[in-house]
Amino acid sequence: WSMSIPAQVTGTKGQAVVLPCSFTHPQQDTYTGGIRVIWRVVSLSGQVIFQCHVSNSTEGSSAGCVDPNAPKRFRLQGDPRLRDLSLHIEDLQPSDSSTYYCRVELDADKDKYGDINGTKLQVLAQVTGTKGQAVVLPCSFTHPQQDTYTGGIRIIWRVRSPSGQVIFQCHVSNSTEGSSGCVDPNAPKRFRLQGDPRLRDLSLHIEDLQPSDSSTYYCRVELDADKDKYGDVNGTKLQVLGKLTQGACEALLVPLQIFLHVIMLMTTKEIDVKHFK
Known part of the structure; x- marks a missing residue:
């Protein structure tokens, strides 16, 4: 027996994605019994x-392998008879x-096999801008002491990955009182903080967009007093278009709010297959 799945799949908000899963088994050329396909989320159980x-x-x-109780957004793309369980x-x-987590059960053999590592699905938010114009990458956060916290706040924006190049940071x-005054003298002049961190708004403003700005951006906040660090692990995908279409607005500002999650270390592990008795 073997099962093949990717460690991670990335998709974009509003679009579609396929979570690949395929398997082999000793009787695959002669087996005529029933095949049950099960997809779980968060954990094996x-x-x-x-x-x-x-x-x-x-x-x-x-197409007969359907789940009437599943959300309409979910369907089996693979053919289990061809050992393809892709969702x-x-x-x-x-x-x-x-x-x-992908799992297959063979009725005749009473065998149950599943992937024990799972496939991590990362859904990116998307903001669209136009070359030469401006755009805002929205980001806001909440924290337990937000009404009483008086310590320092550090804002960090990275590009390409949660540990990628820092393109803007300020404290x-x-x-x-007054203006947030949170500036980064080392950042390109095209980049400035539009939000006020004291109001838990870390939104980043980018002027004079260029095609090379198309990437995924990651927002992070660090609270000095609490030693807490929070970051968005999914990121916001920025797509820069070549030119304005007729009737388009001069600046494309997308009101998208991203709530931050505690940053977690992500490591790639070898894919194992568990044989359930």
């Missing part, structure tokens, strides 16, 4: 988000970001 059953002797389309998800949402005291 987590919530079942999709399951269906098909006979390996069934002719025609695999298709439409209209991706940030809440879909999680780890998904401000939460007790400071």
Whole structure:
């Protein structure tokens, strides 16, 4: 037996994605019993988000392997009779970001096999801008002491990955009155903080967009007094278009709010297959 899945799949909010999963088994050329496909989320024993059953002797389309209880956005793209259990998800949402686990059960053999590492799905938010114009990458956060906290606040924006190049960072005291005054003298002049960190708004303004600005941006906040560090692990995908279409606005500002999650270290592990008795 073997099972093949990717460690990570990346999709964009509102778009579609496929979580690949395929398997082999000793009787694959002669097996005619039933095949049950199960997809879970968060953990091996987590919530079942999709399951269906098909006979390996069934002719025609695999469309018969459906789950009437699954959200309409979820459907099986693979054909279990061809040992393909791939899951298709439409209209991706940030809440879909999680780890998904693929499992197959063969009725005749009473065998159950599943991937024990899972596939991490990362759903990126997307902001679209136009070359030469301006755009805002929105980011806001909440924290337990937000109404009483008076310590320092450090804002960090990175590009390409949560540990990628720092393109903007600044520090401000939460007790400071007036303008936020949170500037980065080392950042390109095109980049400035539009939000006020004291109001938990870390939004970044970028002027004179260039095609090379197209990338994924990651927002992070560090609270000096609490020694807490929070960051968005999914990022915001910025797409810079070549030119304005007729009737388009001069500046494309997208009101998208991203709530931050505690940064977690992500490591790539070898994919193992667990044989369930």
